[in-house]
Amino acid sequence: MGKIIAIANQKGGVGKTTTTVNLAASLSIAERKTLVIDFDPQGNASSALGVDKTRANEIKTIYHVLIGQLKLSEVIKNTEVDSLSLAPANSDLAGAEIELVSTFSRETKLKKALNEIKDQYDYILIDCPPSLGLLTVNALTAADSYLVPMQCEYFALEGLSQLIHTVTLIKQNLNPALKEEGIVLTMYDSRNNLANEVVKEVRAHFAGVVFDTVIPRNVRLSECSSFGKPILLYDVDSKGCVGYLNLAKEILARNQVQDFPGLLKPEEVLKAEIALIT
Numbered sequence: 001m002g003k004i005i006a007i008a009n010q011k012g013g014v015g016k017t018t019t020t021v022n023l024a025a026s027l028s029i030a031e032r033k034t035l036v037i038d039f040d041p042q043g044n045a046s047s048a049l050g051v052d053k054t055r056a057n058e059i060k061t062i063y064h065v066l067i068g069q070l071k072l073s074e075v076i077k078n079t080e081v082d083s084l085s086l087a088p089a090n091s092d093l094a095g096a097e098i099e100l101v102s103t104f105s106r107e108t109k110l111k112k113a114l115n116e117i118k119d120q121y122d123y124i125l126i127d128c129p130p131s132l133g134l135l136t137v138n139a140l141t142a143a144d145s146y147l148v149p150m151q152c153e154y155f156a157l158e159g160l161s162q163l164i165h166t167v168t169l170i171k172q173n174l175n176p177a178l179k180e181e182g183i184v185l186t187m188y189d190s191r192n193n194l195a196n197e198v199v200k201e202v203r204a205h206f207a208g209v210v211f212d213t214v215i216p217r218n219v220r221l222s223e224c225s226s227f228g229k230p231i232l233l234y235d236v237d238s239k240g241c242v243g244y245l246n247l248a249k250e251i252l253a254r255n256q257v258q259d260f261p262g263l264l265k266p267e268e269v270l271k272a273e274i275a276l277i278t
Helices: 016-029 044-048 053-058 062-066 091-099 106-114 134-142 160-173 193-205 219-226 239-254 267-276
Strands: 003-007 034-038 084-087 123-127 145-151 179-188 210-216
Touching (some): 003 134, 016 084, 016 145, 016 179, 016 219, 044 219, 062 106, 091 134, 106 134, 134 160, 179 193, 219 239
Parallel strands (some): 003 145, 034 084, 145 179, 179 210
16 A cells, blocks of 8 residues: 655745655655655646646646546556656646535545555655645645655744644544654755754754755756756756655655665666666
């Protein structure tokens, strides 16, 4: 049975979609069958995995699943990365929150849709929108755990208490088994004293929860999404790529997966394998 992880933070611009896409690609390189569910009406995870934005309105998406027109298996697409699939989204998804308002069990629509396919994957990552509305509630209700990307800047902790409050309510009423996967610090600049202070403060407040891996601020990470590729296929030598490979190792280790051959291969072998699919 696949583990479902919601990537959530209602604060925008923290690297949530970047984390979803590149963590998923790294897990796939580790020979784990992985699915990304783009649950953000902006559709950025979809375009970052190769969906042409100019034709996004022509494809079937997660929106059609939520409103009951299609099964989840009917909208899933392959990507350039072996073992990595995508359930895409576009702006239609914004209307789902309104359309589902009067629907019975509206908070469990995604959970029910996932029941059909979750056994086919090792990991399912849900890219949540930057809000705590019905879409995020659906994602957290369906998930086994949630991962919080947090930017290494002054207002890093702003709004986190609201997310924790939402998670508490969901655990009390909808998903008592929901666990905390962890906090990953993103956009880190070691030359910035403030960034170093934020890292110390977050680690002090959330001891044992924050991942050891810190994702650096990296131009190549920003560029790769506009080319419709995860960082593995865009620049395997970049610091951003190394960061997400290390995060994948931590995820696998935290989930007590002792054998993750794809990430334990010698670096030159890993790069050669990635080169074959670029």
